[in-house]
Amino acid sequence: MSxxxxxxxxxxxxELELVxxxxxxxxxxxxxxxxxxxGVRAKYHFLVRRVHSLAGVLPIGIFLIFxxxxxxxxxxxxALYERHITVMRNLPGILYLETLLVFLPLFFHAVYGLIxxxxxxxxxxxxxYSRNWYFMLQRLSGILTFLFVVLHLTLVTAxxxxxxxxxxxxxxxVAARGGQILFLIGVLAAVFHFANGLWAFLITWGITVGPRxxxxxxxxxxxxxxxxxxxxxxxxxxxxxxEF
Numbered sequence: 001m002s003x004x005x006x007x008x009x010x011x012x013x014x015e016l017e018l019v020x021x022x023x024x025x026x027x028x029x030x031x032x033x034x035x036x037x038x039g040v041r042a043k044y045h046f047l048v049r050r051v052h053s054l055a056g057v058l059p060i061g062i063f064l065i066f067x068x069x070x071x072x073x074x075x076x077x078x079a080l081y082e083r084h085i086t087v088m089r090n091l092p093g094i095l096y097l098e099t100l101l102v103f104l105p106l107f108f109h110a111v112y113g114l115i116x117x118x119x120x121x122x123x124x125x126x127x128x129y130s131r132n133w134y135f136m137l138q139r140l141s142g143i144l145t146f147l148f149v150v151l152h153l154t155l156v157t158a159x160x161x162x163x164x165x166x167x168x169x170x171x172x173x174v175a176a177r178g179g180q181i182l183f184l185i186g187v188l189a190a191v192f193h194f195a196n197g198l199w200a201f202l203i204t205w206g207i208t209v210g211p212r213x214x215x216x217x218x219x220x221x222x223x224x225x226x227x228x229x230x231x232x233x234x235x236x237x238x239x240x241x242x243e244f
Contacts (some may be wrong), residue, residue: 137192191229
């Protein structure tokens with residue numbers, strides 16, 4: 001760097017301006033080339049990222065909270081849980097509603113989220129800021145959540161009986177030490193991914209703009225994470241028989 005500085009000192013103002021112009025053209029050319037390589041995805045990246053953020057909060061986030069509440073009911077009162085499930089299964093067009101409001105947004109959010117995680121450049125060895133850690137944990141928790149959802153859907157789909165049969169199957173799986181650890185990691189990863197994603201959603205959609213509002217939102221989202229995590233851990237403990 002010192003050698004470059006010495007060369008620049010020997011150059012006239014006109015020569016420096018010419019070098020700057022040539023470097024600028026090279027940078028612009030490089031950006032155009034990179035953008036053309038990325039194609040359609042780069043063209044609609046702004047819109048797709050916002051739809052991805054929205055899908056993670058409204059359909060999927062609400063469903064996560066609803067699902068955790070159902071699990072609380074299942075762990076405390078299986079009969080009441082079965083009545084709730086029976087009512088939902090008998091709703092007209094429930095399959096279409098689940099596909100439109102849950103599975104399609106979940107599929108889109110998962111696939112594009114994996115693309116984002118693959119493209120992410122982690123630089124924790126350079127910058128140890130807290131938000132840099134959150135950036136890395138958001139991608140990691142997204143991958144863990146994706147794997148857990150696939151596992152969870154496989155277990156639930158395999159048990160095609162009544163709601164009570166589903167609860168009994170999940171209870172038996174959680175009762176095993178390995179199953180309990182997997183469920184704990186999966187549920188906590190999903191809760192963190194939602195809570196931290198909610199903080200990013202507020203910024204992405206221009207709701208929290210300044211540092212103060214973002215700091216307040218961070219505390220609120222942290223509270224959401226703690227509340228949902230405690231609920232999830234208590235539910236797993238209840239399904240296991242009240243102990244870990």
